[in-house]
Amino acid sequence: MQEDFRLIVDLVTVLAAAAAGGLIAALLRQPALLGYLLGGVIIGPAGLGLIKELVQVETLAQFGVAFLLFALGVEFSFAELKKVQAISLGGGGLQIALTILVTAIASVTMGWVTSPAQGVFLGAILSLSSTAVVLKCLMERNETETPHGKVMLGILVVQDLALGLMLAVLPALDQPAEAIGIAVGWALLRIGLFAAGAVAVGIWIIPPLLRLLARTESRELFLLGVVALCLGIALLTEHLGLSIEMGAFVAGLMISEVEYADQTLTYVEPLRDIFASLFFAAIGMLIDPVFLWNNWELILGLVALVLVGKFLIITPLVTLFRYPLKTALIAGFGLAQIGEFSFVLASEGQALGLVSRRVYLLILGTTAVTLVVTPFLLRLVPQLFVWAESWPWLKRYLDRTDLPLAASEEVPLKNHVVVCGYGRVGRNIVQLLQEHQYPVLVIEQSEQRIQQLRDAEIPYVYGNAGSLHVLEKAGVDKAQGMAIALPDPMSTRLSLKRCLEIAPDLDVVVRANKDKDIELLYQLGAREVVQPEFEASLELSTHLLTSMGAPLSSIQLEVQQIRNSHYYGLRPERTANQISRDLRVAAQDMNSKWYGLPEHSPLLGMTLEETDLRRLTGVSLMAIRRAGGNEVDYPDARTILEPGDRLLIVGQSEEVAAFDELARGEAAVPKESSSCQWLMVPAESPVAGQTLAELDLQGQYDVQVQAIRREGRFIRFPTGDTDILVSDRLLLCGNRDSLVQVRQWIAPALQLPMLQIPVVKANVSETLQEFLPPDSLREL
Known part of the structure; x- marks a missing residue:
């Protein structure tokens, strides 16, 4: 086969394998990134050996990271970077320095390396996290704008910038200290000159160039000009001894401040997605399953060491910059892998003789496994928080981190x-x-x-x-x-x-x-x-219909009907399986559980409106699976609970426990004629300090205390020995006359009939x- 045609065949093979792997992963409800990696493993040299020109495919795969970082730069912008500059520059720099220091000391002490230079090199490899994997996961979960998303991206930007400095220092690691200092100084000078040139180009050249391209009104010319600009700056940074990826990111930052940034991102996104899948498949081709299998104990140990070590370094650093503990924990889990740029460092290190072939393969294997594990870790974090909150002492500790700043x-x-x-x-x-x-x-x-x-x-x-x-x-x-x-x-x-x-x-x-x-x-x-x-569609349609003579009153009525139907007429049709799948995915991020209604539950035969589950227990009912196999997703208030129903409920552990009590008949369901209202116990209340058994509200007034809200937590269906404290909020259920009498007794100084949410004139x-x-x- 002709050599020039071989590249086309290899490229098609890689894209087909990535598409097939991504499809299988999606069908199995796994991250598509995992499918791309496995597709690369199968067709790579260690698999079926379908790819002959691995170097050329890897070169093309670099475009994937370049476009990923270019798009990140366009979205991130200097303004966004400034928001997290403290954690980005300070936290990112400290994280790299600490990782290198700890790794160098540990590796030399344990005898893993033969010289401090090799320890520093190993630390540099471990200090980098995967921009491509983390960014892909954040985009899939729509979390790039969250606090933890911004923290992770800010640290990743500094890591990417540090790659150029690391590559410049590598050849001097075995040299005297003066040579290392000269290499660092020369690298910083190049970075500084490049940054100054980038600012000048971003101010005086990029805006008029994009306006000129946009004036042609040609989508092809605009896309071609933007891609040429991105790759041109990327090649310039490579020539300066920095990295292609850094240049692509800086190119994106320069465009981000121009009015055509959104248009640029729209055009580049398809290219970004295609080449990103090519990049992950190329990483898969570097993985040798046989080597992994023969060294699985050592590699799993290294993976555990990397994940735990980086987590223990990053999490305290983020809290040091006054971010909440939950944000720090997510950032620690999300950045605990080794990045794709570590492949670049490892290759350079092997060429310079800093590591042996075996160590190089161990680094590749460890890096590949951490990249595969990262999407699962990020998906597992919400469940870990749910599990932690099921333990009272952990819940109290986590709650303290959510106090107002x-x-x-x-x-x-x-x-x-x-x-x-x-x-x-x-x-x-x-x-x-x-x-x-x-x-x-x-x-x-x-x-x-x-x-x-x-x-x-x-x-x-x-x-x-x-x-x-x-x-x-x-x-x-x-x-x-x-x-x-x-x-x-x-x-x-x-x-x-x-x-x-x-x-x-x-x-x-x-x-x-x-x-x-x-x-x-x-x-x-x-x-x-x-x-x-949908709201934009309604407003545009309203304007067009009225301009064409349609009565405004009828249009407004139709628009309101669409809103009342939850935009049902505008939403694309989805099958029951699609709705059910989306519901499961959403419920995974919350504390959800399938609960089988007991055979003699008092809830049987009641509508959801009558049960008032959210008020009484705190749980939300998301779906009902009937005994016959039918499923009711998002049931409405008129849905009746039937024998054999299994309910998908969402709530905290104490809320689920309260629902279990209610479903098994251990807690009373309010009568149909009952009203439920909240009442706060004031400081001068005569009931403060007494137990519910001593008050005997049920016997005296036929009023039930269904829940107590106390200092940020709920006590559902409290027992008779529960004390009533000042500032407790009691959920009382009974008829209105009885509720008025109870209020006069518990809170005689209150002028309002009850402590309720004020009635609003309009939504x-x-x-x-x-x-x-x-x-x-x-x-x-």
């Missing part, structure tokens, strides 16, 4: 609207509500946005919107409504569920990041779910729709 001096105490997230959407909501004299309080976790709130004198709470302590500090139990506009689905779900634990009747409007999240958010208790793309969503201009609606 700061709050404005004047925080509204009642009748306000809480806005979670102060991004573009949150900022618009706050502006509109303030224009109509609604008191507003913002919950935000970004230090930069908190400073914006301080400058604008907008009340705020600095902390995690999914934390019970932060939500309590924001006074959601006394708020009129709440709007959740957070960047990632997991934080949105957690914030929604936690706020309704505190205030079950709160009017909550939520922005859905994806259309498949709509029903899930409604099921978790949202009063209204807004999907930005937050209705208020926004009434006052929101079409342009703002498109942004929302």
